[in-house]
Amino acid sequence: MSSSPSQKSTSTTNELAKQRNRVAAERTLTSWIHNCLSVIGFGIAFDRIFNALNESVPEDSLHIHMQLAHIIGLSVIAFGVFLLVLAMIAYLIKVRSLEREEYLYKPPQIFNLSIFIVSVVLFGLITLVAVFTVISWQ
Template sequence: MNQKPIGTTNELAKERNREAAERTLTTWIQHCLSLISFGIAFDEIFLAINRSFPNNNLLLNTRFTQIIGLNAIAIGIFLLFTAVLAYLSEIDSIQKENYQPPRLFYTTLVGSVILFGLVTFIISIILHS
């Protein structure tokens, strides 16, 4: 007899896990919207810096600024969709009998953040050369 325990304790644990997944999703949404907003505002911030320091190469800096800004917007949108998919996968796995956390989505999320950081770092090195 291999019966799974069913009771109020297990149901409360599942409810806590669902609520934790919802809090995680809202945090990811908040960070993604911040990243998208940063990408939109990055161009204006950089133009204000170029007005303060007019000796910079404005054409080259404008091109890299647009690349960084659009990259931030694209990564923010991608992470937003990935966070929603991770949330749906987490909710689906909570409802199953044998809980297995969805590692692929979390790896994608972390990898995307690292990729954005590397691209921005490389562009900043090129700008300062």
């Protein structure tokens, strides 16, 4: 009784390797969630610090800085949420590739790194435009 070449047998070793890769993907997602929550927390703290400064030193010149602080804080929060969405998408892609029968390991593509770099540069440009817009209001 021989198995046909078109039908692959699944061994315990293959299944354990898939399980190990799935757990590694979950650890990576957990790490990304931790980092994204830190970025979101920094955005909230940035705004709160400027609110406390404005209450302790009520000058008219700080009002414009408060607008800048709100813009930067909200931008950092949005950036953290955006990175969290990217991490979840990468996790779902990895898990779906593990669920296929014809799983073949592929090293991380340069595409994933380029998406991250483009998102960071885009965030920087948007923040730069926001800062210059607020400064021009003075």
